[in-house]
Amino acid sequence: MGSRDNSGIPNRKKRSKAWKEFSITEEDAEGKPLKAECIYCHSVVRCETTKGTSVFHNHLKSENCKRKRAAIEQTPNASRQIKEKLAVAFYMEIIILMTWSIWTARNDWMFQGIDPMVQQCKRKFMSEFSILLHRARPAMVPNMSVWLYSL
Ligand SMILES: [Zn+2]
Numbered sequence: 001m002g003s004r005d006n007s008g009i010p011n012r013k014k015r016s017k018a019w020k021e022f023s024i025t026e027e028d029a030e031g032k033p034l035k036a037e038c039i040y041c042h043s044v045v046r047c048e049t050t051k052g053t054s055v056f057h058n059h060l061k062s063e064n065c066k067r068k069r070a071a072i073e074q075t076p077n078a079s080r081q082i083k084e085k086l087a088v089a090f091y092m093e094i095i096i097l098m099t100w101s102i103w104t105a106r107n108d109w110m111f112q113g114i115d116p117m118v119q120q121c122k123r124k125f126m127s128e129f130s131i132l133l134h135r136a137r138p139a140m141v142p143n144m145s146v147w148l149y150s151l
Pocket of ligand 1 (some may be wrong): 038039040041042043059060063066093
């Protein structure tokens with residue numbers, strides 16, 4: 001053990017903190033990283049170990065990457081934004097059924113070659129939602145019906 005190679009670059013701590021934000025996409029014959037992909041914006045940067053991790057820090061400071069990260073941080077608010085836009089008590093049912101409708105449209109596309117279309121997806125959603133009316137709390141049904149038939 002010990003003198004493993006003569007390159008002068010021991011294989012030591014290439015895992016500095018910056019590495020948590022990149023995944024290696026290309027290595028040289030010795031398994032040293034050559035290129036790595038940013039987990040936020042998926043840009044690929046060159047990362048020879050001889051150059052240290054400044055390339056990572058510079059990348060994370062770049063405008064493009066900052067913008068992407070900001071967008072990612074926004075994402076958890078998406079369901080809150082949908083909730084506020086819908087402004088109805090049964091927003092969660094809407095989100096779930098809409099997600100389901102999109103999912104089935106995608107499956108039809110993948111497995112049956114049916115082109116996904118907004119109108120078709122909407123019909124699916126409305127049909128599912130009208131079934132939901134039979135199981136909803138009676139007090140909710142009038143509001144839900146009005147909402148459904150206003151679509
Ligand atoms: Zn990035």
